[in-house]
Amino acid sequence: xxxxxxxxxxxxxxxxxxxxxxxxxxxxxxxxxxxxxxxxxxxxxxxxxxxxxxxxxxxxxxxxxxxxxxxxxxxxxxxxxxxxxxxxxxxxxxxxxxxxxxxxxxxxxxxxxxxxxxxxxxxxxxxxxxxxxxxxxxxxxxxxxxxxxxxxxxxxxxxxxxxxxxxxxxxxxxxxxxxxxxxxxxxxxxxxxxxxxxxxxxxxxxxxxxxxxxxxxxxxxxxx
Numbered sequence: 675x676x677x678x679x680x681x682x683x684x685x686x687x688x689x690x691x692x693x694x695x696x697x698x699x700x701x702x703x704x705x706x707x708x709x710x711x712x713x714x715x716x717x718x719x720x721x722x723x724x725x726x727x728x729x730x731x732x733x734x735x736x737x738x739x740x741x742x743x744x745x746x747x748x749x750x751x752x753x754x755x756x757x758x759x760x761x762x763x764x765x766x767x768x769x770x771x772x773x774x775x776x777x778x779x780x781x782x783x784x785x786x787x788x789x790x791x792x793x794x795x796x797x798x799x800x801x802x803x804x805x806x807x808x809x810x811x812x813x814x815x816x817x818x819x820x821x822x823x824x825x826x827x828x829x830x831x832x833x834x835x836x837x838x839x840x841x842x843x844x845x846x847x848x849x850x851x852x853x854x855x856x857x858x859x860x861x862x863x864x865x866x867x868x869x870x871x872x873x874x875x876x877x878x879x880x881x882x883x884x885x886x887x888x889x890x891x892x893x894x895x896x897x898x
Contacts, residue, residue: 682709683801686729688720688746689763690738694786698733701790708797717741717749724750724758731797733784735763736775744774751779751882759800759883781883782806803869804853805884831894836878842896844871848884849891 687698687710695713702708711727714720718741724732732750736743747760762775762783775783781800784793796806837845840861847857854868861868872884881887891897 680707682707683731683797684709684711684729686712686723686727686732688714688732689735690715701793705794717743717746720746721749724756725753729758730801732758732760733763734760744778747775747780748778761800761806776885776889779882781885833879837875841871841875844868845875845887845891846897849888849897
């Protein structure tokens, strides 16, 4: 099988509860294309292990004693040597901490009681550059995020001028929660072309992933 020859997705599991870490490890390690390279019980240890192990994806609990998952995410994503995508683990669908995590650079979030197949599919999606948020959840989270009194919609960032018309079209659809396949169908282009446009948008805006691009688009008035 060709998939067996591919390099497995390296995952770091971070949670202060040993049983939770063990549960996720058991789910992930039965997959041929996923390997758990380490575990951490708090944010400080997560930062250290992310730097040492260079995982592809980090499953990060939001609430932990000491350094929480948001600060750990901020430090990991700030390290230019670490390219890991961060997926936040949360107990509640609309956990307020998730907003801060997305701003810190997380690529999505997953409930701790997620079905195993959805967890694995989400990790694969995040690793390939998609977000781990369903379109409806993306819209709900961004709307709630922007409704918070501490957040105000700013005028467009000057970096917007660096984006081409097509890149703005793609960014608008990413902000609406569309997948690459859905954007490709709407714009009558290939998924590879869409992926290229998304990559260029992220590079020009200095963003780490699709979820940050969604927040950026709303904050800068590109999407109503």
